[in-house]
Amino acid sequence: xxxxxxxxxxxxxxxxxxxxxxxxxxxxxxxxxxxxxxxxxxxxxxxxxxxxxxxxxxxxxxxxxxxxxxxxxxxxxxxxxxxxxxxxxxxxxxxxxx
Numbered sequence: 001x002x003x004x005x006x007x008x009x010x011x012x013x014x015x016x017x018x019x020x021x022x023x024x025x026x027x028x029x030x031x032x033x034x035x036x037x038x039x040x041x042x043x044x045x046x047x048x049x050x051x052x053x054x055x056x057x058x059x060x061x062x063x064x065x066x067x068x069x070x071x072x073x074x075x076x077x078x079x080x081x082x083x084x085x086x087x088x089x090x091x092x093x094x095x096x097x098x
Contacts (some may be wrong), residue, residue, distance in 0.1 A: 022067040023074065027091035033074035048073045048092065055087040066093040 023033045034050035045058040048071060055075045066072055072093040077085040 023072070024064070024091070027064075027074040032076055032090060033072055035068075036071035036073060039071050050075070053077070053087045055089045057089060057092050061089065061092060063092055063094045066095050069095040071095070 027033060032052065034052055036048050036050055038047075038049045040047045040049075042056065045056055045061070047054055048057050050073050052073075052075055055073060057073070070093075074090040074092070075087040076090060078088045079085050
């Protein structure tokens, strides 16, 4: 059982590292990018949710090509004066056919 747990942990770690390998440096500082947990159509764009939060992606925002055919988003928190933190979109990756 212990070997199975170790093997599963190694696979999970290598998968996460592999995804980060192709994020451009200008998009990610080793913690800002993640695969989308959900993508929802919205007027004028999409709402993309990752482990880091949710961000609105305007339809005219430059989309980069995903290397694994999944949607990914890079975002950072910003703190508007006197408000709850909101996420700022840095980069978004979509599969080539979308």
